[in-house]
Amino acid sequence: MPLQFIPSAILITSVSNRIGVNNANIGTTLQRLKYHLESLQPSAADSSGPRQVG
Template identity: 65%
Template structure:
């Protein structure tokens, strides 16, 4: 896996696709299932996913804590796609996250989570210093698997 390649994971969940989308497009709720994100709060009066809505993410790795600013780029319940771009508080681009929900052939749904790292090369040493993560693509791949497994357990248990 190269640094700029998309990082992705997919899982089948035995739940209505619209219900899965409803959770995926709610960043404060998704923080419950994420490995690194510990909280997300809507900004500027936003209360739900809509293109242009912004939220702040709080992230933790070990004892390190950092914040990001995120802007929703896709919030399409008909296509069941939710995506947002992440930047530092100083507006340095970091990545794009995208969630897609499709009907599963035998019922339920298939959820795909994808991340594209977009940090400029000059920022990578600072990102390592801030987060303590040396292998960001590998970490994101593992975090996606964890998030999807937790999401599946939650949705199927309800």
């Protein structure tokens, strides 16, 4: 970002440390994605062997 835009960007977003905020948001998103994906995996208690269809 050109330096002349930084004061305007801070006024508009109220964030002076955009890189830090972006990194925090990315970290939060990755943690939520990991939690969601882990919740989709069957637990050891659920895997009592192969399922029989029919």
